[in-house]
Amino acid sequence: MLILPELYLILFSIIFLFISLGKSRQNVIITAKVLSFIAFFISVLCLTQRGELFYSAYRIDLYSQIFKILIALGLCLVVFMFSDKDGIETEHLPEYFMFLSLSSLGLMMLSSSVELISIIISLEISSYSLYVIVPLRRSQDSNQIEAAMKYLFFGAISTGIMLFGIGYLYSITGSTFIAEIFPQFRALMGQTFGVFALILTLTGIFFKLSLFPMHFWAPDIYEGASNVTTTFIATLPKIAATALLIRLATIATPIHFNFVNALIILSALSMTFGNFVGLVQRDLKRLLAYSGIAHAGYLMMGILTLNADGIASAIYYITIYVFMTLACFYVIITISRQGENATLDDLTGLSKRSPLLAMTLAVAAFSLAGIPPTGGFTGKFFLFTNAFKQGYLPIVIIGAVNAVISIFYYLNLVRMSYSKDTTSFEVMKLSAHEKIICYVLIFIIIYMGVLPFGLMNIFKFSLLF
Amino acid sequence: MHLADVVFIIILLITMAGALITVLSGSIIYALMGLIATMFGIAGMYVYLNAPFIAMMQILIYVGAISILIAFAIMLAGPMFKRPKEWTKPVKFISGAIAAIVSFVLFFTVVMRTEWSGIKAAEANMTTKDIGRALFDRFMLPFELISLLIVVSIIGAIMLALYSRKEK
Numbered sequence: 167m168l169i170l171p172e173l174y175l176i177l178f179s180i181i182f183l184f185i186s187l188g189k190s191r192q193n194v195i196i197t198a199k200v201l202s203f204i205a206f207f208i209s210v211l212c213l214t215q216r217g218e219l220f221y222s223a224y225r226i227d228l229y230s231q232i233f234k235i236l237i238a239l240g241l242c243l244v245v246f247m248f249s250d251k252d253g254i255e256t257e258h259l260p261e262y263f264m265f266l267s268l269s270s271l272g273l274m275m276l277s278s279s280v281e282l283i284s285i286i287i288s289l290e291i292s293s294y295s296l297y298v299i300v301p302l303r304r305s306q307d308s309n310q311i312e313a314a315m316k317y318l319f320f321g322a323i324s325t326g327i328m329l330f331g332i333g334y335l336y337s338i339t340g341s342t343f344i345a346e347i348f349p350q351f352r353a354l355m356g357q358t359f360g361v362f363a364l365i366l367t368l369t370g371i372f373f374k375l376s377l378f379p380m381h382f383w384a385p386d387i388y389e390g391a392s393n394v395t396t397t398f399i400a401t402l403p404k405i406a407a408t409a410l411l412i413r414l415a416t417i418a419t420p421i422h423f424n425f426v427n428a429l430i431i432l433s434a435l436s437m438t439f440g441n442f443v444g445l446v447q448r449d450l451k452r453l454l455a456y457s458g459i460a461h462a463g464y465l466m467m468g469i470l471t472l473n474a475d476g477i478a479s480a481i482y483y484i485t486i487y488v489f490m491t492l493a494c495f496y497v498i499i500t501i502s503r504q505g506e507n508a509t510l511d512d513l514t515g516l517s518k519r520s521p522l523l524a525m526t527l528a529v530a531a532f533s534l535a536g537i538p539p540t541g542g543f544t545g546k547f548f549l550f551t552n553a554f555k556q557g558y559l560p561i562v563i564i565g566a567v568n569a570v571i572s573i574f575y576y577l578n579l580v581r582m583s584y585s586k587d588t589t590s591f592e593v594m595k596l597s598a599h600e601k602i603i604c605y606v607l608i609f610i611i612i613y614m615g616v617l618p619f620g621l622m623n624i625f626k627f628s629l630l631f
Numbered sequence: 632m633h634l635a636d637v638v639f640i641i642i643l644l645i646t647m648a649g650a651l652i653t654v655l656s657g658s659i660i661y662a663l664m665g666l667i668a669t670m671f672g673i674a675g676m677y678v679y680l681n682a683p684f685i686a687m688m689q690i691l692i693y694v695g696a697i698s699i700l701i702a703f704a705i706m707l708a709g710p711m712f713k714r715p716k717e718w719t720k721p722v723k724f725i726s727g728a729i730a731a732i733v734s735f736v737l738f739f740t741v742v743m744r745t746e747w748s749g750i751k752a753a754e755a756n757m758t759t760k761d762i763g764r765a766l767f768d769r770f771m772l773p774f775e776l777i778s779l780l781i782v783v784s785i786i787g788a789i790m791l792a793l794y795s796r797k798e799k
Contacts, residue, residue, distance in 0.1 A: 183786070220772035261790050268783055275776070283773040291780050298787035302794065359745035 168217045168226050169278075171209040171234050175271040178205060179264045186260035195248060198263040202238075202245040205267075209238035209274075223281035223343065228628040232481070233277035233409040240402045240488055241270045244394060246603055247496050253304045253392045253505025262299055266398060269295035273406035282332045282342040282367075285410060286325070289370060292406070293321050296399060303392040304505065313390025320383040324373035331366025338363065344413060351417050361424045368414060374407035376455070377462040378436035388455040392505060396451055397495040400458055401488045408484040411469055412477050419472050429470040430561050437463030437568040445575050450498050450508045453575065454491065457534060460572060461487050467565055468549045471556045478625040479548035485621070486533065486541035486614050493530035493607040494579075497523050500600060516583035520594040524583045526604045533611050535576035536569045541614030548622070639679055646672030654727075659705055663698060670694045684759045 178201050185194060213231050218224065245266065254262050272292030279285045301314040336342055338359065339350040354360035373380040388396045418425045440460030447453040465487070468480025500523055501516065502508045517524035533542030546569060554562045596604070614621065649672055652665025670693040677686035766774050 221769045223770070223772040258790070258794065261786070265783075265787070268779075271779075279772070281770075281772065283770060284776060287773050287776040287780055291776065291783055294780065294783045294787060298783075298791060301791065357745045358741050362741045 178267040182264035206238040206242040230278040265295040276406040277409040309390040328370030334363035375462040384455040388451040433466035476552040483545035490533040513582040531576040535573040642675040
């Protein structure tokens with residue numbers, strides 16, 4: 167019962183393994199939708215589970231269960247966004263869903279593991295599954311192969327650096343269990359070596375988050391992978407990476423300035439770089455990749471406070487980030503009917519062609535830019551106030567300036583879809599299924615903007631582990 | 632000088648010479664041979680540090696498996712045994728040297744600026760039996776997860792192999 171969501175995802179992938187062995191490809195998408203919804207349901211059921219497994223290498227508490235629910239909900243939404251026009255060969259659909267679920271399984275294990283070797287291996291399970299599904303795309307050029315190779319190499323290098331750091335952590339503390347590292351690390355934090363080891367260990371997570379020095383892969387992979395694959399890569403790994411980042415960064419309490427300063431620099435560079443390069447992008451997926459780099463910077467602002475309020479606001483921010491990114495990608499998936507990449511010009515006259523999609527995009531863009539009453543505003547508000555309370559004024563100022571810069575290109579999306587006239591437009595008919603996803607995403611984004619305190623209290627409560 | 636120091640220096644020389652051959656030689660086959668020498672050197676270092684199990688693993692995995700894999704890759708990739716000219720441009724050497732020196736200096740400063748007295752070394756007397764024990768009790772979760780990881784990579788590799796065959 168404790169690890170029911172994980173066991174269920176294994177079952178999920180085994181079912182698709184068997185479907186892939188057969189010839190029939192008729193009900194694959196429906197099956198995936200039903201099974202992923204059950205995954206979400208099961209992970210909600212397991213919310214209150216508590217316990218430790220495998221010689222306390224695997225901890226199930228409210229904190230990990232919240233992240234598991236987020237991952238399951240993300241998987242569910244991604245699968246529901248899938249349409250058969252997305253450019254994945256029908257023949258490979260069962261394997262595709264199998265790897266999606268295996269990747270989510272790795273991410274779920276990541277949020278529960280409290281032992282460094284398990285963490286590395288869960289990280290690899292989720293990454294390997296993604297390396298495999300990136301090249302699965304029906305298209306004329308070989309962009310997707312290049313993207314897959316880049317993803318593989320960057321992933322391998324970042325894992326290598328992370329293992330190097332873990333080797334150091336083990337060599338100076340003599341343990342790979344976070345609970346045992348924690349008391350010994352307190353003495354080491356003042357040492358250059360301790361900070362060095364911890365930062366190297368965090369590198370693998372920075373890669374998943376696409377934070378500044380490890381961000382190179384993001385734009386190319388977003389561009390090369392198919393739309394749904396990109397949606398998955400842009401959202402779910404970041405949830406688990408945040409969970410892990412919080413677990414590892416809190417080793418560094420009490421606060422040591424070398425470590426916090428390093429995080430502040432990474433955060434500032436990441437948001438500045440992401441926003442400035444984002445300004446000139448035409449391809450929507452590249453634009454969202456740079457926006458993701460910038461948002462990783464904002465997220466770090468919550469984590470570098472290293473206190474419960476700041477970290478709870480980081481969890482809040484990653485939650486809202488997932489939903490607003492999903493909303494943006496859903497618009498991209500829906501307007502590119504052949505599964506091709508959408509550019510800014512494809513958005514022209516969207517409000518006439520499909521008012522609901524334009525509305526979804528507008529809400530998501532407002533939220534990404536941080537304009538009330540959307541969740542993005544509330545999340546940024548929490549992050550900025552908590553960083554300010556801890557006395558990190560420079561990063562708050564940099565963050566605020568960046569939020570203003572980013573408004574330009576996010577609102578450009580809205581401007582393109584609302585004010586530009588198009589000469590010839592055909593009305594896009596949305597099915598009931600597509601409408602429901604739009605409404606759900608709009609509802610969540612607005613809800614998290616208007617009524618944040620219930621969720622915020624749950625997140626704060628979960629941090630008392 | 633003790634005999635141990637002589638052994639250490641010999642091992643070090645083998646490792647360094649292998650690494651230099653790997654980087655500088657004009658033919659990929661020689662580079663592979665250099666790599667194998669380096670791997671043997673590192674295995675020797677493990678023996679020197681009283682870690683025979685890791686030394687055996689190093690020889691089995693790196694010398695035995697990975698080198699063979701690289702040899703197969705060279706064999707299957709066609710007449711690429713001569714290193715292409717653009718790989719050995721001076722610019723590449725200089726940038727490689729700069730990267731190596733920067734990382735060396737970084738590592739060196741970090742090690743030198745640390746006070747090692749307060750840090751206790753990790754348990755060193757691990758025998759093969761202890762490692763086997765640890766794999767089946769404390770480290771059971773990673774041990775089991777590795778099997779899942781292998782399943783993922785095998786299925787993925789087979790799928791991609793079939794996928795690329797169909798495209799041709």
